[in-house]
Amino acid sequence: MLRVGITGGIGSGKSTVCRIFETLGVPVYYADEEAKKLISCDEAVKSQIIDLLGEDAYLNGQYNVPFVKKAVFQDASLLTALNGIVHPAVKKHVIMWMEGHRGRPYVLKEAAIMKKGADLDKIIYVSASEEVRLARTLERDTERTEEEIRAIMKNQFSSEYFKGISDFIIENENNLLIPQVLAVHQKLLTS
Incomplete structure (x- = not known):
């Protein structure tokens, strides 16, 4: 079983991409949600x-x-x-959690913080421009101000960092997501 990370900055669309993978039967571990439960x-x-x-x-x-x-x-x-x-x-x-999914071709761990070689076999980066990410986050997180979101972005890894550690990049600007996810899915099934 491959252990695959999926990452990207705030507002990049990681959760949307993960939901598409879930419709393909891929188990997804949402690190932030699980951290909140553990806390x-x-x-x-x-x-x-x-x-x-x-x-x-x-x-x-x-x-x-x-x-x-x-x-x-x-x-x-x-x-x-x-x-x-x-x-x-x-x-x-x-x-x-991953041990509980043995026998699957691969599982996904979704997290904003990710490092190469961090117990993962492959990494997918969901990419979007800062302005698109800002607009999405302002629409989604109505309690946050633009300044707060920009501060979060400033403290996150850069797109260059993410690209450098990633095996696959899914562009989520104005691109169609499903064909990109299907292409990555097929590559992971044959890895």
Whole structure:
């Protein structure tokens, strides 16, 4: 079974591309969604976050996003430490998830942060211009301002980085997605 990563910047259309792969019967692991579940439900993760940030990290048993955001944006070392809790938990979880899908030709792990050789056999990059990504994100995330989205983009890997680590590129500007996904799917089935 091939372990395939699918990545791209905010608003690139990773989720849309993943849904097309899912219609082809390909299992998809959504790293951000699973991280949120682990932060909310995994007692070991919760305990480590409380040890790092204090009891205010959870309010009535719920992850206190505004408090955590404020804390980690004021102190970069706290963000690094928080990622040091969450990322290993997600990595362990995705490995177990992939093991549960043995026998499939390939599975996808969707994540905004991805590195070459990070327990993945192939990487797909979903590409779109910054302006298209900004417009999509503003439409989707109505609670975010343009400045907030641009700040997120600035902190993400560049398109050059993504292109450099990727085996396949799906252009999601004004291009038809389905033919591109089908072409990648066929190549992965024969890899």
